Amino acid sequence: MHALTLPHSSHYDEMLLSSGAVRPHYQGFAEWLQAQTPEALSRKREEANQRFHRVGITFSVYGDESGAERLIPFDTIPRIVPAAEWRALEAGMRQRVKALNAFLHDIYHDHAIVKAGIIPAEQVFTNAQYQPAMQGIDLPDQIYAHITGVDIIRHADGQYYVLEDNLRVPSGVSYMLENRKMMMRLFPELFARHAVGVVDQYPALLLSTLRQASRIDNPTVVVLTPGHYNSAYFEHAFLAQQMGVELVEGRDLFVRDDHVYMRTTAGHKQVDVIYRRIDDAFLDPLAFRPDSMLGVPGLLSAYRQGNVILANAIGTGVADDKSIYPYVPEMIRFYLGEEPLLNNVPTWQCRKPEDLQYVLEHLDELVVKEVHGAGGYGMLIGPVASEEEKQLFRDKLATDPAGYIAQPTLCLSSCPTFVEAGIAPRHLDLRPFVLSSGKDITMVPGGLTRVALKAGSLVVNSSQGGGTKDTWVLED
């Protein structure tokens, strides 16, 4: 018998009702779980740790002397998504990513959405992520974000909400794939009992998306990494290896006559598509940060000439900025003439005086976020914040209101998770990866489920001690 802590009724649990009753799509798993002894499962978790450790040693070694590696904790209870829910999510993400790409094309061309008065000009053009160099550049099929990570949560009302869109260099897909591999290795019998949607084809889909991004027939694709001291190097190396393309660093590439080449043992080879895992600011020291050693001098010029494709495009950050986020539903209506299928979290924009006043009056209930913050840093969670923290944010809001937005405190759904004292509910989110090409928008059924391992914590980021779970999308 497992020591099980039941979820509180204040939030939604993916598996259990607060009475302890099991939701239908978890029935099969719950039966299987009851048949396992805690000792056997504990051994399996140990096996998983050891195996990740070994692979972790292989991949996640950071630059430090000791050769230490950091592992993201893996939980062996999967997050299971019913087929119908996934279909709705998938349709919603397609719509959303389509609108975001249309928005990016628009703001780097005719600015129709600004002219129509839907988004204020200063919100777009004074945004630090807006790249004037992109104005007027025509990209193949008008695709800017080839790869999008959509962060989704489920609130206490049982509804899914999009928390944010990641249109720059979203990471984590390698964990989605490795987690599945691990679960199939540890518990093959579970996959015989459940029709779990397959995710293994992601690298193949990614490669085909990257190839279609180019106007030429048989393009040479590479993955551009900041190097093996980067914390996501494992993922860069993994994806390059899985796709069978070269993993390059900035110094492996050079630009001549506005074409990009890589230096190989058999001479120079032209590069047509760069899946870059480097931020805009570091891509080209001639155009952006002059001190960047990671990029390729002249890359922007070659890009502007249309001689190389970058995935994602330069300047996509303006569309996933927290100050633009509140307008995504409007974008969907404006560009697609459709009603949004996925919920946006209601957002107060502190740059608006009436919103600011509301936020200051309701600081106890709200989450206040820096517009340009990421990774769970620089935010205030009202209900759990100390008076000092709240005062700090009152001061911040007074000096720079436009730098902040506020949202209601969402109660992320939970899922039973192995903890020291048995099994207890822990909060989680979901990041599926959406691939866009001129032909279609594709995604594998699933994504990266991140879980906050501290009891009651809503911060799932791995930099803040979050873990991951395998994500099962059930087939009908």
Place this chain on the structure above:
Amino acid sequence: MMLSRTADHLFWMGRYMERAENLARLLEVSHAISLMPRSHNGGAEISAPLALTGRLDDFQSRHDHTEPAQVLHYMAYDLTNPASILSALRSARENAHAVRGKISSDMWMSLNASWLEGRKLAEQGEDFQLFFDWVKERAHLFRGAAYSTMRRSDAFYFLRLGTFLERADNTARLLDVKSHLLPDQQSADSTDYYTWSTLLRGLGAFEAYHETYRDTLNGKRVFDLLLLREDMPRSLRACFDEIRQALAQIQGDNGRPARRLATELNAALEFTAMDEVFDEGMHPFLRRMLGEINRLGESIQRAYLEAA
């Protein structure tokens, strides 16, 4: 075809691992010879590894005397000495990490473990002789893993290139240091016997010598064995032959100057007799060879590895 940087990492991974092994062999030999009872020049013997690796000035700036234990520690365990065995193990592993996707996991595991365990042995202050034996074993293990798990593609050949270029360089240097011991006439002096047998044992060539010559040890034959014999895996000739073969396998036309040079060197040694070497003088000959090895390295660098 592969990225020049990838080839560069593979090449240096091979060089550093080979260097670690050769350093262990060199230190072993110097240490043993310095212990010789009638050694009139034990101090010079033990400082030979320092001179050979260009670390004499640095060592002397840190120490007033040349104590064998200090030299061995500095050359084996000291990470602040870039020419130490442990530094070589670290560099080999760093190069491997940068091309993790291009080598087999057996190779990676072996290199990673060598670095991690080596560091532990250094911290414990492991007995030097045991450490040298361990280093040789790790080098054998790594080469075995490479040989039996790596696909025969450019990656494999760049690794071989690094390995044998380093070995050619190390063999030539080691012989050069001993060339002053060569007598004009055959000598039965027991000091010499001890010197030559130590050298041969250090290079794992003691048995091969007796099998080849079936005669007492003499310096000329030792040099013949380690310079010109194509069937001796550590001889200069064998190294050139391996380099020539590896270069011939690598795709593309970039490396023609390097290939020509390797072929010429191999042919030159093939048709050289020991008497001619002695006519030229052992030291001048070896200096010339070291120059050629250097040229070959530069040529490989320019053709394949360099950021062109």
